[in-house]
Amino acid sequence: MTALDENLSVDGYVDADRARWVPEGSKSRERTPFERDRARLVHSSALRRLGAKTQVLGPSSDDFVRTRLTHTLEVAQVGREIGKALGCDPDVVDTACLAHDLGHPPFGHNGERALAELARGIGGFEGNAQTLRLLTRLEPKIVAPDGTAVGLNLTRASLDASVKYPWRYGRGPLTKTGRPTHKFGVYEDDLPVFAWLRADAPEGRKCLEAQVMDLADDISYSVHDVEDAVVGGRLDLDVLRSQVERERIVEAVETWYGDAVDANGLHDAMDRLVAARLWRPGFDGSRAALAMLKDATSQLIGRFAKASQKATRAGHGPGPLTRYAADLVVPIETQAEILVLKGLAVAYVMAPRELEPLYHRQREVLADLVRVLADRAPLALEPPFAADWRSAADDAARLRVVIDQVASLTDVSAAELHARLVPPPRR
Template sequence: MTANTEHRTLEVYASHGPASRGRFLDEQEHQSPTSRTPFQRDRDRIIHSGAFRRLKHKTQVFVYHEGDYFRTRLTHSLEVAQIARSMARALGLNDDLAEAVALAHDLGHTPFGHAGEDALDRLMTEHGGFDHNEQTVRVLTQLEQRYAGFDGLNLSWETLEGVVKHHGSIKDRTTLRPAIIAIDKNMDLQLERHSSAEAQLANLADDIAYLSHDFDDALRAGLFGIEDIRPLPQVGKALLDIEKNHGNLELSRITHELVRRLISVFVEDILGVSAGNLAALQAKHADDIRNHKMPVIGFSSGMAADLETLREFLFKNMWRHYKVNRMSSKAKRVVTDLFDLFMSEPNTLPSDWQFSGGKALSDMTNSDRARIIADYIASMTDRYAIIEHERLFDLGPILR
């Protein structure tokens, strides 16, 4: 093996860790066969971060106390990583990089899922807004403060590229948010180009995971029934196959078998289409994929249409179900109450959040203060946000 390849067999157009563009701060990593590659180090740093652990109690769709079985941001991220890693290995791509991007992609999410993000974005309207993808970049480059030599996780160029371009290349630089502008200025992420094949896989693995598993959660929550989803593309075929092979089953077994089949059909479609695209491109380097006119990883047109139909069904019958809307309404009130209180009385913040860079929040501009308060609220788990709200707004029999 040369110094620019992994110590295992990957395709020439895969992202090879030893050939990484490096990190913002050079750590002089060892390249011996027994050392971790740069992307393995990235994955490990993400898993050991405080932000990753907090995903355990952050909402995917259902607030944590609705039931222990429902998915959280942590279980979702693990499911995305498993799907991305499996697909990367099947295509001869770097599964470590695909896994790292998948594990990192949701680190900036607020408590209470998109309801919390919507509330925080509205509250931050006059202070630059709030976006969970930018917040992920802030976590990775600034807010995690664990290492002696730097803030953030000092991840490799390729992992940061995959996170920043999670939804694709960025052609319009006028839409860039400050944290992304800053990291691009320091590391030149070549935003107009596509991301690596591994990052493209992680992006689509996200779609596969939530579209498949949301059916499981919604069925268990009773938001709709099996007969309601039988007419849907791919779902009806999967249900017929389950019934043919297993007869009548209880709901828990049906939903598990359904999720298995949906993931399989989505993955097989991506692998078939992507393998054909890669063969036609005849790429000799990872940059050939970045420079191609279109993404090389994708679904067939028919499967993409089926996925959109499933997304529309879930939007109407799960994500906007009145039970979910009620949870979202309460969640937005919690976030709004906390933000407004901390803005007007920053001395109610925990002591280590009352100062930044040696300056008191009370002496800062409104926008600087608001950004730090947004960082604090975004870092909360659902449970902690609820407890903080009770401490600050529920007087109870005694003042706590």
């Protein structure tokens, strides 16, 4: 019998799931440990900063488009409903969803790639590994008796649910090319808490709550990025009726997301989406058109969520499904339809954006900040990071501290700090 089997309660969770990395003693019984986890996320500074971080389009580009924060809130709503339907504790799923993008740096995935290159010699940079670092080290909330900061000190169940890629760099599943995926969920110096939160968990397997979070993220950004693109005038959904444009979408999916679904499966998915008649031709920006688009968004979310709930429940009874009692089943048809929406966003928004001068300038800003902060540390660092820098054991650890500070910045604060610390080039 493992810790996951002991003291099983009616909600499907055990005492070990409610344990914290650093014991905190007795708390009020008015809230469950999982409710307290969620509250800690809601009140965290890291969550607030997402309001000024890029989702797909920058926060300043339009007052309609989604930021990382609005995207996160939408993921939490979708994930909570899916999890609740399956018997997961809604607060565990909600907490994982609220946490899932905390580690992303300024300028979205563009910034993530820039920091990954800058941190190549110290174990890389990955937004999901940075999320774990924030939750267990950087976010100020709980300090251990020995003075060590332990972040929000969430329960084991909530921490495990937030780990999207439960493996170290280079230890993940193999891709079609035979190489491990570039995604990973923990840096080397965070392995002790990672080992604790993964106690008795099957190696490399995500808990059900993490799988729900992952699906909610896929659903939300695939549907909502398309909605933003339509409203922003970058995409007309009539392209799904054009054979030439369909090929462009298939190519975008294969280039960015691989071949989990083949071209025929993607074309079939486009046929189903067109046949569903979720939107009418043309979009003129009127209230009626906006309402129609919002209704289509809601129907797509419900379509994907219900299909996965039904498929998952098909192999299990009516009781609560928690942690490692089941795996989430996402029908291949649903996967294909989600990929089509992702392909639309890539083909008409994300890929063209990479050719814009601003996109390259953002990478330069982060590279400049890492260089200048490293040169002027610890004086140029914020007090918490300056303390980390002083206690770092070697140059690699000190560079990781600098990366931590740069990753914590928003799009706006990164630009402002760069303007203050980096003189403009002489002409």
